[in-house]
Amino acid sequence: QSALTQPASVSGSPGQSITISCTGTSSDVGGYNYVSWYQHHPGKAPKLMIYDVSNRPSGVSNRFSGSKSGNTASLTISGLQAEDEADYYCTSYTSSATLVFGTGTKVTVL
Amino acid sequence: QVQLVESGGGVVQPGRSLRLSCAASGFTFSSYGMHWVRQAPGKGLEWVAIAWHDGGNKFYSDSVKGRFTISRDDSKNTLYLQMNSLRAEDTAVYYCARAHSSSWAYFDYWGQGTLVTVSS
Numbered sequence: 001q002s003a004l005t006q007p008a009s010v011s012g013s014p015g016q017s018i019t020i021s022c023t024g025t026s027s028d029v030g031g032y033n034y035v036s037w038y039q040h041h042p043g044k045a046p047k048l049m050i051y052d053v054s055n056r057p058s059g060v061s062n063r064f065s066g067s068k069s070g071n072t073a074s075l076t077i078s079g080l081q082a083e084d085e086a087d088y089y090c091t092s093y094t095s096s097a098t099l100v101f102g103t104g105t106k107v108t109v110l
Numbered sequence: 111q112v113q114l115v116e117s118g119g120g121v122v123q124p125g126r127s128l129r130l131s132c133a134a135s136g137f138t139f140s141s142y143g144m145h146w147v148r149q150a151p152g153k154g155l156e157w158v159a160i161a162w163h164d165g166g167n168k169f170y171s172d173s174v175k176g177r178f179t180i181s182r183d184d185s186k187n188t189l190y191l192q193m194n195s196l197r198a199e200d201t202a203v204y205y206c207a208r209a210h211s212s213s214w215a216y217f218d219y220w221g222q223g224t225l226v227t228v229s230s
Contacts, residue, residue, distance in 0.1 A: 001172055003154070034215040038155075045220035046155065051210065057218070089155050093215045097169050099145075104154035 004029060004090055004102035011108040017078040020105045022090035023071060028100055030071035034093035037066060037075045040104075041086045049088075050075060077107070085109045112136040112219045114206050119224030122196055132189040132206030132221060140184040143209030145217055146191045148202035148226075158204070160214060161189065174200075196228045 005023040012018040022029065022037075029035055037050040048057050050066035053073060063078045073092070077084055090102035118130040132144070146158040159170045159180040168180050179192040189206050203223040210216035 003156075034213060036216045038217075040155070045205070045222065046217070048210065048216060048218055051212065051216045087154075091157070091215070096172075098171055099157040099160070099215060101147075101155045101157055 001028075001094055001096060001098060001100050004092060004100055006088075006090060006102040006105045008103070009106045009108065011110055012077075012080045013110045014080055014082065016080050017076060018080060018107065020075045020077075020088055020090075020107070022073040022075070022092075022102045024073075024092055024100070025071055027095040028071075028092040029068065029073050029090075031095060032093045033068070035066070035068060035073045036091050037064075037073075038089045038091070039084075039086045040089060046089070080109055082109050112208065114208065114219060114221035116204060116206055116221045116224035119204065119226045121227045121229060123230050124197060124228055126196055127192070127194045128196060128226060130191040130193065130204055130206075130224060130226070132191075134187045134189065134206075134208070137208070139182075139187040142211070143214040144180075144182060144189045145207045145209060146180060146189075147205045147207055147217070147220075148200075149205070149223075150199070150202040153202075156202070159191065160209065162214060163209075193226070196226075198228050200226060201228045202226060 038046040040046040054066040177195045205223045207217035208219040210218040
């Protein structure tokens with residue numbers, strides 16, 4: 001099972017919006033709505049930001065939103081803030097009844 | 111509050127075995143699926159395995175299938191990962207994570223991790 005493809009880095013200025021893509025296949029992202037996104041500050045535990053493609057857990061800012069089209073899922077962060085600077089990973093359920101992570105994206109707030 | 115504490119990491123030679131533990135507290139352990147996820151130095155996160163809350167269903171990534179075994183002891187609120195035939199590429203920080211209540215496909219709580227180094 002190959003990792004889902006994410007851009008290595010995305011950057012934006014405070015207040016701007018950025019979008020992180022997560023590309024898989026019809027055997028994972030495209031075939032199921034079990035797509036999630038995690039925010040990971042180095043040295044800390046990853047935090048669930050989005051699940052079921054577009055649902056936000058309680059306590060997660062509504063500046064974070066998720067979507068999916070075909071084999072590509074996306075995470076959008078609007079109103080970018082300094083605290084959003086972190087690594088972001090997507091995950092998907094697969095046809096093999098396993099999970100696969102994305103390659104990870106480093107978000108930099110300029 | 112939910113707490114997950116991993117232990118058992120260390121330095122091990124290629125081909126040898128190691129068992130990791132994850133002590134859980136603050137929730138009804140037997141009601142939740144539990145995962146192992148790892149992160150190699152300088153690399154991204156990689157899902158390793160899951161044991162469903164009923165203990166009957168267990169799934170593994172292709173990279174560890176046949177070498178690693180996930181298990182749980184609900185009487186001790188503890189998750190385990192038995193790692194055999196270790197390879198250099200298994201070097202990573204290993205995290206245990208609780209499956210989200212809505213689906214085992216998500217993780218809602220994570221431990222701080224334990225480092226496994228496979229080296230001669």
